[in-house]
Amino acid sequence: MVITFNELRRIKDKLPSGSSQRIADELGIDVDTVRNYFGGKHYDAKGNVGIHVEQGPDGGVVTLDDTTILDAAMRILNQQ
Incomplete structure (x- = not known):
């Protein structure tokens, strides 16, 4: 999938507080991996x-x- 960096950051910025940890827990990965995915x-x-x-x-x-x-x-955003 191809997306602009700014669009990826906009998605991240719309997520509620704690979402990076929630995603990491759900997927069984390190929270810093999630943060890096969104440009960290x-x-x-x-x-x-x-x-x-x-x-x-x-x-x-x-x-x-x-x-x-x-x-x-996106699932988290759609639940809001």
Whole structure:
């Protein structure tokens, strides 16, 4: 999946407080992996985030190898 970096950040910013931990718990992954997926720089994360950023307009383009974290975030947003 391809999405702009700024759109990915907008999705993250809409999530309620504690959502990164909730997603991490649901998926059985480290919370820093979730934070990195949305553009964080937590280098001690214990998992691969699977995103590739290419610089450009609107923050650049992000290619997501796996949308599992994004899908979990969208479920949380849809529950609101």
